Amino acid sequence: MTEQEAQDWLRANFDVSRETWERLEQFLALLAEEMQHQNLISKSSADHVWDRHVVDSAQLLLHAPKDGSDKIWMDLGTGAGFPGIITAILGDYKVQMVESRARRIAFLESVVTKLGLTEKALVFGDRLENVESHPVDVISARAFAPLQKLLSLSHRFSTENTVWLLPKGKNAVRELKGLSPKRQKMFHVEQSLTDPEAGILVGIG
Template sequence: MTEEEAQAWLRAEFDVSRETWQRLELFISLLREEMQHQNLISKASADNLWARHIVDSAQLLRLAPTTKNNGIWLDLGTGAGFPGMVIAILSRYQVHMVESRKRRCIFLNHVIDQTGIGDHAFVIADRLENIESFSADVISARAFAPLDRLIALSHRFSTENTVWLLPKGKNAVRELKGLSPKRQKMFHVEHSLTDPDAGILVGKG
């Protein structure tokens, strides 16, 4: 997917308003600026931000439950803002972004302030183990931990209706096979729009 194709897909899929598009562009601008001070994404992907990071994050919304403004989305290890910040810009989910690294938390809070999404985007600056449990409608994690450890750490935030959206790249099937048979049945694999060889683990419960 080229940068032009990525932008065209976003406009078509989400009917993006002018204000929302400006927020996405501002996020990218702030990210490029901050990359001069800390390593947020790989240099190899910096020239393909729209496809490799924005659309790669936004595609998760197609797999999430439809919500107006009160769904709780828990994003683990948000890092530079993927997918949590993109979800918060494109939707009305109440997005809680867990990130333990101080400098990245400062950056994420700056983006929230500059884009004006502070009414539904929140940074939890701590390790997941230290966070008090709450129920999430969606749990996502792009590069947080191996699947078995991820579930062990975060299952206390899930209910029988929670949807798990876990991009796992080329390792999706292998990681899924590493779970117990009971947990394997929770998930299926969706192909990523941005990489035909990559998979997204989609689960419920």
């Protein structure tokens, strides 16, 4: 997927107003500026940011409940803002971003303020273990921890209706097979739109 194809895909699959598009572009400008001070995304992917990061994040919304109003989306290890910031810009969820690294916390908080997302996005600047338990509707994690550890750390935020959206790259099937049979039944694998060899674990419960 080229950068132009990635932008075309976003416009075709989401109701992208001029204000929303300007927010996306402003976020990427802030990201590029901050990359001069800390390594937020790999330099090899910086020239393909719409494909490798924006669309890669936005596609998760296709597997989430359609009406996100008043629903909570928790993103674990948000890092540079993928998928947390993208979800807050494109979706109508209340997004909670968990990030423990101080410089990335500062970046995310700055982005939330500068993009006017304070009503939709909140940064938990701490380790997940220190975040108080509360039920959420969606849990995402793009590069947080191996699957077994991820589930062990975050299950206390889930209910029987919580949707899990876990991009796992080429290791999706292998990591899924490492779970107990009961937990395996929670998930199925969806192919990533941005990488034909990558999978997204989608689960409920």
